Every structure is written in C-alpha cells, then in structure tokens.
Amino acid sequence: MLEITGRPPASEGLPLSLRYLRAFYQVCRCGSVSEASKTLRRAQSAVTRAISQLESELEAPLFERSVHGMLPTEFGDALLNRVERAFAYMDTAFREITASTGLGKHAPIYDLHMTERQLNVLVELRSQRHMGTVASVLAISQPAVSLALRNIEQLVGIRLFERTVRGMHPTPAGETLVRHLRLALNEIRIAADELAAIRGVEQGEIRVGALSLGSTDLLPTAVTRLLRKHPGLRVSTTEGPFETLAAALRGGEIDFIIGALRPPKYTEGLSREPLADDEMAIVARSGHPLSLRKRIGFHDLAGAQWVMPHRHTSTRALLESAAAARGAPAPDVALETTDLTIIREVLLESDMITAISPRQLSREISAGMLARLPIALPETLRQIGMLRRENDHPSPGANLLAEEMRAA
Template identity: 50%
Template sequence: MTAAPHAINPKHLRAFLAVAQTGSVVRSSRMVRRVQSAVTRSIQELERELGALLFERRPQGMLLTGLGRTLLHRVERAFAEMESARQGIAAAGPPSGWNDHAPILSLSLGRQRLLAFAELVEQRHMGAVADSLLISQPAVSQALREVELGLGIEVFIRSPAGLQPTPLGALLALHVRRALAEIRAAEVEVGLLQGAMAGRVTVGTLSLGRTRLLPQAIIHMQESHPNLTVSTVEGSFEHLAMRLRAGDIDFILGALRSPEHTIGLTRETIAQDELAIVTRAGHHLAQRPDPDFAALANARWVLPQRGTPTRELLEIALQGRALPTPQVAVETTDLAITRGLLLDSDLLTAVSPHLFQPEIDAGRLAILPLDLPETRRGIGILQRAGGSPSLAARLLMSSIRAIGRL
C-alpha cells in the first residue's frame, strides 16, 4: 500500500470533517475537543499536503471548495469504515473498559502506524512488516502498542510461533485497510482535479483476463491518459477476493465465479469464454479428420488442480458424455509449464484457446474439433459491493468494456 505523491496525514482528517460539517472552526473545535488553534493548524497542514485550498474563508464561516467537496466524499467513506469497525467490536462483546473513542477509530494515528498495524495483521511478523515499510522493527512494535493501549484490548495473541491476530484485530484491520484505500483515492482524485491526470489502478488478474482484455484495455486507456499507471496482482481467486474486500485492489478481472463465491462483490460480465481441448499439432488425435469424444477415454492430461473451475467444467462435460474422469499426469495452473508440456508430449489440456493463441496461429498447437458448449462461462469485472472506485479505476474499467465489445 503505497502513498500518492501528495500524501495525506490521516491525523488531520477528523478536524477537516468537523469543519466541513459545521462550517466553523469554533463549533468544530467543540466537536473534536481540541483548541481552535489546533483545528486551524490541521486544516492548514492538510491544505499544504495537497497543495490546494479546501475551504473558502468567509466572515460567515468556512465554505468547502470544489476540491474540498471531493475530499469530503472520500473522508466520509473512510470514517464510515471506522464506525463500522467500532460497531463490529462493540457487537462482539469486547472486555469491559474498552475505549470506543480510541485514536485509531478516528484515524488519529499517523499514516505509517496505521499501515504498520494493517500490515502486521496480514504478515504477522514484525521484521517482515518493518522491511516492507522501510521502517525499524521498534517502530512497528510502537505502532502495535499504541493501537492496543488506545483500544484497551489486545488485538494479537503472542506465542512462540509468532503473532496471531484476534478476531477483533482482524476486523479492525479490515476496516483500517478500507479507510486507507479511500484516502489514497482522495489523493488521486484531488490531483486529477488539479490538472495532474495521474494515478494508479491496482487490478487483481485471473488467467482469462490477462492475455487480451487487460493488455489491450491498458493500451487503449493510456492513449488518452498516458500518466495513469496500472499495477497487477496475481494469485488465486480466494486471495484476490480477500484483497478486494480489504480495499487493497480496485477490482478483479477474470472468469466469474458462481454467486455463492462472490458474496459481498458485484459481478459484471464483459465477454464469454468456452473451453477447448488443445494439444500439439502433431498429436495423433489432431491428425484425425473427425475425432470423437470416445477417443479421449485413454488420453493423459495436464490440468489445473481439483476444485478449480476449468477442472470441474471439463470433468462434468466428460461425465455427461459417459467418459471416465480424465487421467491427469500433471496438475498445474502455470501456463508456461502447460505450454512446454503440450509442445513436447502427447498430453492434452482443456483451456480457453486465446491463452495459447500465438502457438495455435503458428501451427504448433491445435484445437481438437470437439465442442464443449456446457463449459461456456463469463469473463468480467468484480468490485466490492458498496465501493466507490477511483476515477483512474473507472477509466480502466471503461476501456475493458470497450475492448470486450470488439
């Protein structure tokens, strides 16, 4: 989780929100229980960080500028995440005496300490967090101490095996990550309004989105917005969905899973895909003018692991044709390994053909003329339900939709 060029210190956002809501430094100082000069300094520091005026100072009060209104939208969403954290902890029945006005719940810790806590829940090792954030291990320890002392509850279980987040710690970290994602989006959007059409989109990619849709969409987007950059995150669907729910990535592109696996996410179909049976061009089945499915009975396969959508779809298709479960010689999801095995052996695979389109076009691999219409599935975009994607993310998704219509 990296900061934008104009990095917001979350410690100033409580004062900003109070002034935006009340239109007055005097009234906001009572709301946040800070002296007026401290509120004024927070607003000035925030404006300095962003390089923009957020309020018009008028005799009748403080009036948000256009940039201020843009920031307010994201700040309200960030604080809504922390309110959800507070309510979730309260509903779980924490120990008596816990502090429901802890500094972390109002984002009143420094950004680095919020990041250190969130990363510690994920990595569970102080040294690893220190290395990833380029800070000292004592600084990570101090961040954890501040969080726990402020809350009045422990958020980690210490053991010889290391740190294990408690359920309340994991819940709090989830909402902290989401709040930080809103702050990052605010930084980018304020920059865009200042004329700096720059920003970063982080996309979780599954195999079916990587080879055509995403590369062409990036090229299409960057023709108009060359300063927008794209980062991709690869991994299993479960890993990417976890990171999407935490706000670490903007959206996922790939084969859409069934609704029971996408609870809390919105699904949008961009294109359709159908599995094909692929082998080397010199394979004896590829040489037959009219192979039938019965010829697959003794075939040996390279396929993804059990439980993956491709494997399940193929097994169901073969069973529907009274064929045995495929004899799998190699289990892998690595396309490079699969490609090498196909080119130099008699193994078959079931795959979206565009994943090996260069080899098919070059005549090195061949698609067997055996249709599998029941394996048809949607390729699309997954977003977090209730999320508010940044402008940069919206631009890339728009490009993906345009490529999908071609």
C-alpha cells in the same frame, strides 16, 4: 507501468496527513475555523495552517471564505465525501467489534487519530504475521513495532493479535479492525487522485486482481489503451487463487478482480459485471494424431495424457464434469500446473493435450503451432467479467480502466 506484484504494498505513505484531514473535517462540520479549533482543542492559527497546508498539497482551494463562515468548494465536497466514508468504515469496525465481544471502547484509532506509522504496524502485522518482518518493511525497530501494537491494544481495550508458533495471528477483533482500517485508508489514498481528476489530471495507482482468463488478453489490452491515453496512471496486478483475491478485494487491497466469474454463492458482498463469454477447447500440438481427424468424441481421448490445473480448480472441474456427462473416463492427468508457460512448452514438445480457454493460447493457435481438436465443449461456457465491492466508489483511474475493459 504494468507492475506484477505478489501483494500491493500496504505500508506505502498516505498522500495526505491524517492530522490535516481531521482539521478539515471539523471545519466542514462546524462551518468556521474558530468553532473547529474549540472542538479540536487546538489554536485557530494551527487549524488555519492545517487547511492551508492541505490546500497546498492538493493544489486546490477547499473552502470559500466569507464573513458567514467557510463553505466547501467542489474540491472540498469531493474530499469531504472520501473523509466521511473513511470515518464510516471505522465506525462500522467499532460497532462490529463491540457487538461481537461486548468489550472495547471508542479509542482514538476509530477516529484515525493515530500516527500513520501506528496504523501501518497493524496493517503490516496482518499481512506479514511477524514483527521482525514488519520492522524491516517499515524501517523501524522490532521493539517499536511491539510498543505500537501494545499501545493500540491498550487504547482499544481488546487483544488484536495472538502470538503463536507460526507468528502473529489476528484475533477476530483484530481481523475486523484491520479490514475496515484498510478500507478507510484506501478512501484517503483515493481522495488526492479524485481532486486531481477534477483539475483534469489523471494520477494514482490501480490495483487489479488478475485471474487466468482475464490476464491473457483482456487486461493487457485494456491497460495498454489506458496508459496510452493517461500516462500518469500506474497499474499493479496481483495473481493468485480466487479465494485469496476475493479476500483482498473485500479488504480494500485491490480495486477489482478480472477473470472467470464464480457462482454467486462465492461472491457475496461483491458486484458482478460480465464482459465476455468463453468456452473451453481441447488443444494439442499442430500435427498431433488427434488433430488430423475431422471429428472425435471424448472416448477417443481415453489414451491421451493431459496437462491440467490442479483438482478442485474450476477448469479441471468443468472438464471432468463434461467427461462424466458423456460417460467417458476421467482424464488421465500426468502433469498438474497452472503455469501457462509450462503448459505451452509441454504441448509443443509432446503428444499431451489440455483443456483451456483458447484465449490463453491464441497466438500459438493463430501461428499454427498449436491446434484446437475437433470436439465441442458447450457445457464449459463461462462468463469473464469484473468483480468489485458492493457500494464501492472506485478511484477515477479504476473507473477509466473499467471502461477500457468493457471496450476490450
């Protein structure tokens, strides 16, 4: 399934119980149930049941049990790696908040020692900015949302959200905490998929941020190939401006971005992987007076009306720069839009022209409905590629989709 969404659901249920994972983590650290029970201050039988329940949920043995203690299996090692990464994100949140505010205390949330509902209240408040909406999303009362936030803020010792006329806005500390919390919960979601992959089962959701140059041919082709081979996987895409998608990627809301690569100064903290080169073309309807000429220059376009993306988008900036370099006037943009359907219909029904990647209108050009005008734009050459978080450990499904992207 390729699901088009405005935003990946932040509040979807975790596949694993946080309480069970804390028991698992302590058994790994202590080497035995008895020592872990002392650290957790829980009965040995309760710790044993937690491990047994976790193994049942994951359909995998997590420990080798012997008279010398409990050692993680291959499955246990994989799960431990994800749990340690989750705790590392929360440790980073604590250090950053303490360093920036000089306040705060090591509250239970930094050990993920909270209910899933409480954690989801923070995550959804950051996204929705309104308590009533959060209550609706999580199917709880608004007073319950308010109480959960108040309890967490009291434990942390710092205000995490401010009430404004425009809704609830995270403080800098709240922004830091929720960003690392998302990344931590993402590791736990991936853990179940990773253990399933060890068993030979590919499952889970891959969340892709799709920019226009990636979503027209590369992504659909890669997703089609992926789901044909691994029907148990699911893919969701989020479309939006680069800045919005980059923030979502850094915050763990999506797994990677596919599209035109921005300059390095805009991708700090992200790794770049070029996949293909792309050069813009000027496109008009088939039979357009300019399409009948063997050769044209920018000055021949002076009387034309254009349909183009809004100002300050990369496509618009490249076109305007190419015109200026040739001493030609700036394009007369009569219609500003990034909607490919509108662009296509306007071109087919008028003498307007556009500058666009030919990938985005490849079917119409191949069918002879639209035509590339005989003018080259070598200075508009761009790289299409993937952006990921630096030092990221993607899910098995995300790695498989990345492989298909490279092949496509």
